[in-house]
Amino acid sequence: MSSTSYSLLGLWPVINRWKSLVLGAVVLALVVSTVVALLLPNIYKSTAVFYPTNPQTTDPDRIVTEGGKLELGGRREDLDRVITIGESQPVAERIIQRFKLHEHYNTGPVGDDRADQAALDEFASNLRIVHNDRDAIELAFEDTDKVLAARIANALVQSIDSVNQQLTLINRRNILELYAQRRRFLEREYQATYDSLVAGRRRYGIYGLTMESRYLAKEIIETEQELRTAEGEGSSKAAGLRRALRGLTKTDGGNAFNLESYTAGFDKMTTLYARFVDLQTRLITARSTYETARLGISGKISSIYVVQEAYPATKKSKPVRWLVVVSAVLTTFALSVVFITLLELYRGNLSMGRGK
Structure with missing residues (x-):
C-alpha cells in the first residue's frame, strides 16, 4: 500500500x-x-510616573516626634499597596462617575448593573499600572480622546494619593489624643509639684537663693564669734547675740531662714525642685508636640512623589x-x-x- x-x-x-x-x-x-x-479609532495613551512613599515618613505625628524625613519608594509593600489602590473598584467607580464615562463608553445609564459592569470592564481594560525597573510606578491610561486620557491619568494619581493618606488618618487621630492625655497629665503633675514646692519653701525657709547655705553658715560663724567675744568681755550684748544665734540655728528662734529648717528640708526641696524642673521641661515639650501635631493632622502631606504628570499624547499608540x-x-x-x-x-x- x-x-x-x-x-x-x-x-x-x-x-x-x-x-x-x-x-x-x-x-x-x-x-x-x-x-x-x-x-x-485612534487610541492615545497618557502616562504618569511617580514614587510611593512610606506612610510612616509622611505622618505629621511621626515627623514631629522623631524628626523623620521623606523616604521615596523602593519597599515592596509600598509598591504593592499603591498598585492595589489604583486597581481597586472604589477608585475606578469614583473616576467613572467624575468623568461621566458611562456616556463616553456608551454602556448605558448609571445605576444599571450591566451598564455599570460594562463601564468598569472598559475602564479596567484601558488602565495599566506597573512597577518599572527603577522602583517607580507607571500609570498609563488609554482613550480615543487624548486630553481625557491625560486628565483621567492625573486624577487617578490624585485618588491614589488621597486613599493612601487615609490609611494613617485614624492612627494620627489616636496619637493626637495620646498627646492630649499626656499634656493634661503633665499639667496636673506640674501644678501639684509647684504647690508642694511653695509649701516646702514656706515650711523650711529654703527659697533657692544663690549661695544660700554659704551665707547662712557665714552668719552663724560670725554671730557665734561675736557671742564668745561678748561673753569673755562680760558685755551686755551677749544676751542679744544668743537670741540672734538661736534664731539662726533653731526653728523656734523666729527666723524664717535657719540652720535646723534648712538641714531638715534641703534633701526634700532638692528632690522636689529637680522634679519641678523636669516636669516643666516635659510640659513645654508636650504642649509644643500637641500643638504641632494638631496643626499637622488638619493638613495634608502627599504620600507620593510625582516625577512626571500625564500629558496629552502627541501621537497615537494604536x-x-x-x-x-x-x-x-x-x-x-x-x-x-x-x-x-x-x-x-x-x-x-x-x-x-x-x-x-
Missing part, C-alpha cells in the same frame, strides 16, 4: 493549482482589513494599521494553504479508495 506524501516544497504545485482561490482570498482579506483598519493589514493577509494566506492542502489530501484519499 502506497500513500501520497506532502512536504513544504510540495505545497507550491498545490498552491499553483488553487491560485485563483488563494489569490481571491488574500485580496479579499487585504481589502477588508484595510477598510477595518481605516475605521478603527492601532498600527499596516500591522493589522499584514497580519490579516498573512493569516488568510496561511489558512487558505491549510484549507487547499486538506482538500487535496481528501481528494487523494478518495481517489485511492475508488481505485481499490
Whole structure:
C-alpha cells in the first residue's frame, strides 16, 4: 500500500493549482482589513510616573516626634499597596462617575448593573499600572480622546494619593489624643509639684537663693564669734547675740531662714525642685508636640512623589494599521494553504479508495 506524501516544497504545485482561490482570498482579506483598519479609532495613551512613599515618613505625628524625613519608594509593600489602590473598584467607580464615562463608553445609564459592569470592564481594560525597573510606578491610561486620557491619568494619581493618606488618618487621630492625655497629665503633675514646692519653701525657709547655705553658715560663724567675744568681755550684748544665734540655728528662734529648717528640708526641696524642673521641661515639650501635631493632622502631606504628570499624547499608540493589514493577509494566506492542502489530501484519499 502506497500513500501520497506532502512536504513544504510540495505545497507550491498545490498552491499553483488553487491560485485563483488563494489569490481571491488574500485580496479579499487585504481589502477588508484595510477598510477595518481605516475605521478603527485612534487610541492615545497618557502616562504618569511617580514614587510611593512610606506612610510612616509622611505622618505629621511621626515627623514631629522623631524628626523623620521623606523616604521615596523602593519597599515592596509600598509598591504593592499603591498598585492595589489604583486597581481597586472604589477608585475606578469614583473616576467613572467624575468623568461621566458611562456616556463616553456608551454602556448605558448609571445605576444599571450591566451598564455599570460594562463601564468598569472598559475602564479596567484601558488602565495599566506597573512597577518599572527603577522602583517607580507607571500609570498609563488609554482613550480615543487624548486630553481625557491625560486628565483621567492625573486624577487617578490624585485618588491614589488621597486613599493612601487615609490609611494613617485614624492612627494620627489616636496619637493626637495620646498627646492630649499626656499634656493634661503633665499639667496636673506640674501644678501639684509647684504647690508642694511653695509649701516646702514656706515650711523650711529654703527659697533657692544663690549661695544660700554659704551665707547662712557665714552668719552663724560670725554671730557665734561675736557671742564668745561678748561673753569673755562680760558685755551686755551677749544676751542679744544668743537670741540672734538661736534664731539662726533653731526653728523656734523666729527666723524664717535657719540652720535646723534648712538641714531638715534641703534633701526634700532638692528632690522636689529637680522634679519641678523636669516636669516643666516635659510640659513645654508636650504642649509644643500637641500643638504641632494638631496643626499637622488638619493638613495634608502627599504620600507620593510625582516625577512626571500625564500629558496629552502627541501621537497615537494604536492601532498600527499596516500591522493589522499584514497580519490579516498573512493569516488568510496561511489558512487558505491549510484549507487547499486538506482538500487535496481528501481528494487523494478518495481517489485511492475508488481505485481499490
